[in-house]
Every structure is written in structure tokens, then in C-alpha cells.
Amino acid sequence: MFIYFWVFNKNMGISERKEREKEEQRERILSAAKILFLEKGVEKTSIRNIADQIEYSPGSIYHYFKDKNEIFHALHQGGFQQLMSRMEVLTAVPNPMERLKRMGAIYVDFALENPDMYDLMFIKEAPMDHVFNSNDEQWKEGFGTFNFLRSTIQECIQEGYFRGHEEEALSFLVWSTVHGMVSLHIRRRCEVILAQRQSTIVKDGLHEFFSILDRLSS
Amino acid sequence: MFIYFWVFNKNMGISERKEREKEEQRERILSAAKILFLEKGVEKTSIRNIADQIEYSPGSIYHYFKDKNEIFHALHQGGFQQLMSRMEVLTAVPNPMERLKRMGAIYVDFALENPDMYDLMFIKEAPMDHVFNSNDEQWKEGFGTFNFLRSTIQECIQEGYFRGHEEEALSFLVWSTVHGMVSLHIRRRCEVILAQRQSTIVKDGLHEFFSILDRLSS
DNA sequence: TTTTATTTTAAACAGTGTTCATTTATTTTT
DNA sequence: AAAAATAAATGAACACTGTTTAAAATAAAA
Numbered sequence: 001m002f003i004y005f006w007v008f009n010k011n012m013g014i015s016e017r018k019e020r021e022k023e024e025q026r027e028r029i030l031s032a033a034k035i036l037f038l039e040k041g042v043e044k045t046s047i048r049n050i051a052d053q054i055e056y057s058p059g060s061i062y063h064y065f066k067d068k069n070e071i072f073h074a075l076h077q078g079g080f081q082q083l084m085s086r087m088e089v090l091t092a093v094p095n096p097m098e099r100l101k102r103m104g105a106i107y108v109d110f111a112l113e114n115p116d117m118y119d120l121m122f123i124k125e126a127p128m129d130h131v132f133n134s135n136d137e138q139w140k141e142g143f144g145t146f147n148f149l150r151s152t153i154q155e156c157i158q159e160g161y162f163r164g165h166e167e168e169a170l171s172f173l174v175w176s177t178v179h180g181m182v183s184l185h186i187r188r189r190c191e192v193i194l195a196q197r198q199s200t201i202v203k204d205g206l207h208e209f210f211s212i213l214d215r216l217s218s
Numbered sequence: 219m220f221i222y223f224w225v226f227n228k229n230m231g232i233s234e235r236k237e238r239e240k241e242e243q244r245e246r247i248l249s250a251a252k253i254l255f256l257e258k259g260v261e262k263t264s265i266r267n268i269a270d271q272i273e274y275s276p277g278s279i280y281h282y283f284k285d286k287n288e289i290f291h292a293l294h295q296g297g298f299q300q301l302m303s304r305m306e307v308l309t310a311v312p313n314p315m316e317r318l319k320r321m322g323a324i325y326v327d328f329a330l331e332n333p334d335m336y337d338l339m340f341i342k343e344a345p346m347d348h349v350f351n352s353n354d355e356q357w358k359e360g361f362g363t364f365n366f367l368r369s370t371i372q373e374c375i376q377e378g379y380f381r382g383h384e385e386e387a388l389s390f391l392v393w394s395t396v397h398g399m400v401s402l403h404i405r406r407r408c409e410v411i412l413a414q415r416q417s418t419i420v421k422d423g424l425h426e427f428f429s430i431l432d433r434l435s436s
Numbered sequence: 437t438t439t440t441a442t443t444t445t446a447a448a449c450a451g452t453g454t455t456c457a458t459t460t461a462t463t464t465t466t
Numbered sequence: 467a468a469a470a471a472t473a474a475a476t477g478a479a480c481a482c483t484g485t486t487t488a489a490a491a492t493a494a495a496a
Contacts, residue, residue, distance in 0.1 A: 168415070179401070
């Protein structure tokens with residue numbers, strides 16, 4: 001009886017360590033992939049590149065991830081956690097219209113500070129196939145940040161703003177507006193057209209948006 | 219003297235035919251590439267795929283185009299001509315605010331009817347490298363459609379709309395709004411979030427946008 | 437007809453994602 | 467401690483990619 005218990009303990013200790021080591025290796029692959037993905041882009045980063053970076057064999061990576069897309073996807077999820085945590089400060093802003101504006105600013109800041117991660121999350125086409133085939137809670141729960149936007153706009157409507165507007169479509173419009181600005185910037189569609197002010201155009205556009213919101217309030 | 223003239227004529231006739239045939243072959247490559255690019259995407263279409271489609275050798279394509287990017291770019295330019303020609307009807311709309319709204323509708327329609335071409339023009343990252351290195355008049359002239367938007371908004375301001383707004387940043391904001399909606403749709407970021415109305419959400423969003431414009435007018 | 441120029445081709449190069457039999461290392465059982 | 471079982475890591479192989487290039491085929495000119 002005593003011996004069985006000891007064996008049981010021993011097994012558990014080892015399997016726990018094993019699992020920990022496996023998790024560490026997974027993390028090592030992920031952080032190498034992140035560096036390379038954000039540096040050279042997803043398409044131009046090969047499994048061999050990632051393997052080289054951590055002095056590993058290409059084949060071994062397939063022990064930790066089903067395919068290249070799964071690596072992409074893991075990073076994708078991390079990005080949403082980052083963005084969500086930035087939004088947390090907004091719970092302290094009681095006025096919904098003020099909250100809406102600050103939300104836009106946080107969103108734009110996140111995109112401008114992490115353009116490659118934003119690209120990964122909202123522009124690239126690769127991840128979405130995976131999202132549909134997997135049980136990605138981040139999306140299945142409905143992209144928490146978007147729901148937060150919706151509830152904020154709902155509150156705005158309740159307080160008398162946006163009279164006559166439909167909440168869902170308006171939320172989509174607001175999301176589209178900020179997404180449009182940052183994605184045109186990230187995918188370099190402003191550089192030729194607005195060359196002389198490409199560094200400020202997104203923030204300037206955002207302020208035009210804010211002043212439109214102010215106008216709608218009064 | 220007569221002979222020289224005949225020889226001259228003969229040469230010209232042949233070189234003209236040659237040039238015509240070369241142009242035809244170029245066009246054949248281009249239309250095969252267009253079908254495949256829009257069907258499977260640029261990245262997943264190989265030079266060999268294009269060559270197979272027109273019963274040609276992969277290497278020969280490099281006699282007509284420097285590289286894969288140049289094929290992409292040729293199609294890219296064609297897309298702008300399409301969009302611009304759609305915009306021509308707007309010259310018959312005298313009221314600038316009405317023109318602005320119709321412009322948005324044409325832009326969105328074009329994007330929804332030609333999602334892959336739109337993707338090529340405004341979302342994909344591949345072409346921009348080429349735009350900077352080449353003398354792409356389409357962009358060097360400043361993307362005619364955007365200038366048309368700017369002048370329309372300028373007229374709106376002159377007629378008293380958008381008081382207190384800055385023309386350039388506002389134009390960027392308006393462009394971003396329509397681009398944001400169609401690009402979120404094309405890159406399938408609405409499907410999970412707004413599953414039950416994904417077929418109408420872009421048009422609904424556009425109407426919300428119109429009603430905001432109406433509100434700003436009064 | 438011979439020379440010259442052009443077009444086309446297939447093979448080759450260095451790279452890709454992914455699979456898999458084999459080797460290596462570790463853990464468990466005897 | 468030795469043997470068996472399990473797990474992890476590997477490198478070669480497969481079928482693909484974009485691109486280059488020497489050779490072959492074709493057409494034009496002399």
C-alpha cells in the first residue's frame with residue numbers, strides 16, 4: 001500500500017515536470033515565432049527559420065503545433081488578451097460618450113504601437129480559417145472588446161445620444177472607422193496620397209471623428 | 219531606293235505584328251493570372267499554375283513580366299481604372315453632399331461586387347513595394363479617386379457643411395470609414411461577431427453613416 | 437542558305453510546409 | 467542493474483514554390 005502510494009507520487013512528479021518542460025518548449029517556439037513573424041511577416045517566416053532560431057529541428061515543431069497556422073493562432077489569441085487588458089481602465093469612466101472616445105483612442109494607440117500584432121489580429125487572412133474550425137473561445141464568446149463597444153454605445157443611446165440610430169449597425173460603423181484608419185496606415189495606403197503628414201494622419205482623423213461625435217451630442 | 223523602301227515596309231509590318239503578338243501573349247498571361255489570383259489568392263497561385271492554364275512554360279512568363287509582383291501590379295492598375303470609371307457618373311450630381319453619399323455607395327458596391335480585386339487594391343501588402351519602386355502614375359498622380367473625394371468634401375465645406383473640420387483629415391476619415399467596413403467584411407472579421415446579419419451589415423453600416431452625415435448637415 | 441535574333445523550353449537551384457521511419461533519450465518495469 | 471516501454475528529436479524525403487539559365491526551337495534578315 002505504501003509502495004503503491006510512493007510510485008504514484010513519483011509518477012506524478014515526473015509527469016508534472018514533463019508537462020512543465022513541454023510547456024517551456026512550446027513557449028520557446030512561440031516566442032521565436034513571434035519575433036520572426038513580426039519582423040519578417042508570417043508568409044516569409046519558415047518553420048525552418050523558427051527551428052534555427054531556437055537550435056531545434058524543423059520536424060520537432062510539429063510535436064507542439066499541428067501546423068504553421070496553429071502557431072499563428074496562438075499568437076493571435078495573445079494579441080486579444082493584450083488589447084482587452086488595455087481596455088480595463090475604461091471601467092472607471094462613467095460617462096459612456098467619454099468612454100467611447102477613450103476606447104477609440106486606446107484602440108488606435110494599440111494598433112499604432114503594435115502594427116504587426118494588429119495586422120495579425122484584424123487584417124491578415126490566414127487565422128480566420130482556423131478560428132472557424134477550432135473552438136476559439138476568444139471569438140466564440142463574441143470578441144469581448146466588440147461587445148464592450150456595443151454596450152457602451154447602448155448606454156450612449158440610453159442617455160439620449162445617437163437618436164434614431166440602430167445600436168448594432170452603429171457599433172459596426174464605429175469599429176469600422178477606427179479599423180479603417182489604422183489598417184490603411186498599416187498597409188501603407190496613405191504614404192503616397194498623404195505623404196507629407198503620414199505620421200499624424202491617423203491621429204488627426206481620429207480627432208475629426210471625435211469632433212463629429214461631439215457635434216452629434218449637442 | 220525602291221527595294222530599301224520595301225524592306226523598310228516589310229520590317230515595320232513584321233515588327234508591328236510581333237509587337238501585337240507579344241501584347242496578346244501578355245494579355246493571355248494576365249487574364250489567366252487574374253482568374254487564378256481572384257480564385258485562389260495571390261500567394262497560393264504559382265507561376266507554374268499560370269503557365270499550365272495557358273499551356274505555356276513557367277520560364278517564358280519571365281519574358282513578359284520581371285517577376286510575380288509585376289503581374290500582380292498590372293492587375294492592380296486595372297482595378298483602379300474600373301473603380302474610376304464607375305465614379306464618372308458622379309460628375310452629373312451637382313449637390314456635393316449628395317455626391318459624397320453616392321460616392322460612398324459606389325465605393326462599397328464596387329468592393330462588395332469585386333472583393334478580391336478590392337483586396338488586391340487596398341488590403342494586400344504585396345503591391346505597395348512595387349508602387350514605391352516603380353513610376354506608377356496611378357499613385358504618383360495621387361490616386362485620382364481620393365482627390366475626387368477631397369474636392370467633393372471641399373465643396374461641402376464651401377457650402378457650409380462640416381463647419382470647423384479640416385478638409386484633408388476629414389477626407390481621410392471618410393475614406394477610412396467605408397474602407398473599414400468593406401475590409402472587415404472581406405477579411406471575414408464580421409462573420410463570428412455579427413453572424414446573423416453578415417450579409418447586410420456593410421450596407422446597414424453605410425446607412426448609419428449616411429444618417430450621421432444628414433445630421434451634421436442640419 | 438547561312439547568319440542573326442527572338443522566343444520557348446526544360447532542367448536546375450535554393451527555398452517552402454509537412455510527413456515519417458529511424459535514432460536518441462528518458463522513464464517504467466522486471 | 468538490465469530490459470522493456472514510452473516519449474522526444476531528428477534528418478531525410480516528398481511535393482511544392484519563385485526564379486535563373488543554358489540549350490533548343492523558331493522566325494527573320496542577309
